[in-house]
Amino acid sequence: MAALNFKHALFCAFITLLISYPILGFNLEAKGINVTIVGADTTTILGVLLAAVVVFLFQLFRDQIMGRVGDLRSLTAGKPKEPMAENRRAKIESWVLTGIVVLALFWPFFMSRGAVDLATLVLIYIMLALGLNVVVGLAGLLDLGYVAFYAVGAYTFALLSQYLGVSFWVALPIGALLAAAFGLVLGFPVLRLRGDYLAIVTLGFGEIIRILLNNWTTLTGGPNGIGGIPDPTLFGMEFGRRVKEEGNTSFHETFGIAYSGEHKVIFLYLIALVLAVFTALVIRRFMRMPVGRAWEALREDEIAARSLGLSRTAVKLSAFTIGAFFAGFAGTVFASKQGFISPESFVFLESAIILAIVVLGGMGSQIGVVLAAIAVTILPELAREFSEYRMLIFGAAMVLMMVWRPQGLMPMRRIHIELKKQE
Amino acid sequence: MLVLENVHTHYGKIEALHGVSVEVKKGEIVSLIGANGAGKTTLLMTVCGNPRASSGRVILNGRDITRDPTANIMRSGIAIVPEGRRIFSGLTVEENLHMGGFFNTKAEIRKSQDHAYELFPRLKEREHQRAGTMSGGEQQMLAIGRALMSKPNMIILDEPSLGLAPLVIKQIFEIIGHLRDEGITVFLVEQNAHQALNLADRGYVLETGKIRLQDTGKNLLANPEVQNAYLGG
Ligand SMILES: Nc1ncnc2c1ncn2[C@@H]1O[C@H](COP(=O)(O)OP(=O)(O)OP(=O)(O)O)[C@@H](O)[C@H]1O
Ligand SMILES: [Mg+2]
Numbered sequence: 001m002a003a004l005n006f007k008h009a010l011f012c013a014f015i016t017l018l019i020s021y022p023i024l025g026f027n028l029e030a031k032g033i034n035v036t037i038v039g040a041d042t043t044t045i046l047g048v049l050l051a052a053v054v055v056f057l058f059q060l061f062r063d064q065i066m067g068r069v070g071d072l073r074s075l076t077a078g079k080p081k082e083p084m085a086e087n088r089r090a091k092i093e094s095w096v097l098t099g100i101v102v103l104a105l106f107w108p109f110f111m112s113r114g115a116v117d118l119a120t121l122v123l124i125y126i127m128l129a130l131g132l133n134v135v136v137g138l139a140g141l142l143d144l145g146y147v148a149f150y151a152v153g154a155y156t157f158a159l160l161s162q163y164l165g166v167s168f169w170v171a172l173p174i175g176a177l178l179a180a181a182f183g184l185v186l187g188f189p190v191l192r193l194r195g196d197y198l199a200i201v202t203l204g205f206g207e208i209i210r211i212l213l214n215n216w217t218t219l220t221g222g223p224n225g226i227g228g229i230p231d232p233t234l235f236g237m238e239f240g241r242r243v244k245e246e247g248n249t250s251f252h253e254t255f256g257i258a259y260s261g262e263h264k265v266i267f268l269y270l271i272a273l274v275l276a277v278f279t280a281l282v283i284r285r286f287m288r289m290p291v292g293r294a295w296e297a298l299r300e301d302e303i304a305a306r307s308l309g310l311s312r313t314a315v316k317l318s319a320f321t322i323g324a325f326f327a328g329f330a331g332t333v334f335a336s337k338q339g340f341i342s343p344e345s346f347v348f349l350e351s352a353i354i355l356a357i358v359v360l361g362g363m364g365s366q367i368g369v370v371l372a373a374i375a376v377t378i379l380p381e382l383a384r385e386f387s388e389y390r391m392l393i394f395g396a397a398m399v400l401m402m403v404w405r406p407q408g409l410m411p412m413r414r415i416h417i418e419l420k421k422q423e
Numbered sequence: 424m425l426v427l428e429n430v431h432t433h434y435g436k437i438e439a440l441h442g443v444s445v446e447v448k449k450g451e452i453v454s455l456i457g458a459n460g461a462g463k464t465t466l467l468m469t470v471c472g473n474p475r476a477s478s479g480r481v482i483l484n485g486r487d488i489t490r491d492p493t494a495n496i497m498r499s500g501i502a503i504v505p506e507g508r509r510i511f512s513g514l515t516v517e518e519n520l521h522m523g524g525f526f527n528t529k530a531e532i533r534k535s536q537d538h539a540y541e542l543f544p545r546l547k548e549r550e551h552q553r554a555g556t557m558s559g560g561e562q563q564m565l566a567i568g569r570a571l572m573s574k575p576n577m578i579i580l581d582e583p584s585l586g587l588a589p590l591v592i593k594q595i596f597e598i599i600g601h602l603r604d605e606g607i608t609v610f611l612v613e614q615n616a617h618q619a620l621n622l623a624d625r626g627y628v629l630e631t632g633k634i635r636l637q638d639t640g641k642n643l644l645a646n647p648e649v650q651n652a653y654l655g656g
Contacts, residue, residue: 290525293514293518293521293522293525294522294525296511296513296514297511297514297522300511300512300513300514301509301510301511301512303473303505303509304505304509304510304511305511305522306473306493306494306497307471307497307502307503307505307509308497308502308522308523308525308569308573309494309495309497309498309525309526309573310494310525311492311494312494314494
């Protein structure tokens, strides 16, 4: 046993060295056209060695350390609580959620513009993650190209407004439907694939869309992107200082209040909030409907699900399409919020972050996904000084989660569907 | 009711069924026995259209279903209890049952559910338990209950006694007999040759993808060849 641990620890330390030494231990220095490799300074090298030693020691005494941590956890957790009655719990939960939404409605009026702007971004990520949750968490289809549908939504609005002068409210359903159509079309070829293969093909699709946007310069402007995307209007009222479009009025003049740039930010936030709540409610509804159970059944056991007469094609495509629809939603809001979009915003890293939110939140759990979306979007902003280490912190958080809460922040509690008892 | 005519089935280039003809008449229990790897599961799955027969015909209620999509076949009054049970382990017992009645109305589901609980009172006790945490026998009961939820006129069972204790096996076989009495046609695949043939009206012996023998259950039980190969002498 001890010998085994020792060997394992040695191996881990070796891997640490193998990975970190080439990355940190050498620097490339450009002198004119020549690039030379220079060894890093002694402190860095000492740091790398120290890291290897720490890894070695941790792995050597891992059982003891993890045992302690386990003790700690059981101490803090206290006695297991009596499980609440199912319907009482559901009632409390819905009250709490309503409370949070009401709070969220009034909250922006007391906050700074930057905070509201960030909150809008959080809401966009919530929509995205809720949508991807259908595909990955419920239907169990690992989609690594989800950002493609986000891009479709955003570009639909950008292009429609640029070429046809279409407004936000008209573009919103079009963008979502078009994204859904893309989901349907892209879903077909990947139906027969499972697991890793599905992941790789969807990853490819995501990249294809991005590369297409990047290179179709005549239509999309390529890497230069599209600017001047209009803000949403409120019943024909614009939020700018001056009315841009013929026939519109301006918000501050109509209500006789002084112009403030914050109105627009808050309005966008409220739209995002409403749409995010809408997304959550619609998806929750789907989860309670037969199709929601079909997603889960197909994820749990494909052969059994098919033996009950479920069509693999229909079930998988519905998940893909619905997921894509809400990505299109989010994309439209994003385009409006930024006013400018380019393929830069739709790189693979975005897909990875959205997926990370779903995994961190607990696959299939809506509340968990919302919490994770908030954490993943806000934490990096709070830790701006550490922005260089952002991905490092992210990775570390993922590893820690996998160790402590492998099922996510709030593992999915299945919604029970009970038939009403007949008298 | 169900007829297979000279069915050949391939997995890629390998032929697993070499021209099999089987008939199951309405109201019968027909047992199919055979050694491991004989192709019993393949035969049942061919009926379901997954994999499809590469030649020959599968006829259900007078209709050729050889080329039908699996989903359509499984919605036309036939239900299968697949090999190894394959219940949805993350769902509760009740939700598993509801999945079985996916295409039925709520009222129908309620009725079939009550019926399933009547057949297997054990399931009622565990209604809200996650199916994956139940014992093997309970899971098998659930698999049968789930298959019955669609109110099939024919049920196909692939080795329902697999890995169960003798007492539970006895119970399962009793239920199968009971299903026939309710008017459900049964097509049963078993390793447990003695009990399967005892219960069956007729039986088939499958050997490496071919039907070797066919007769009434009683006659097959008495057949020395069968006794040697499948009943331990
Ligand atoms: N998916 C598959 N791909 C390739 N070959 C397969 C596949 N499934 C089954 N086979 C092969 O087909 C033959 C028949 O298998 P089958 O599962 O039908 O046997 P069985 O009679 O049900 O056996 P058992 O009693 O062990 O369940 C075997 O040789 C098996 O290896
Ligand atoms: Mg088999």
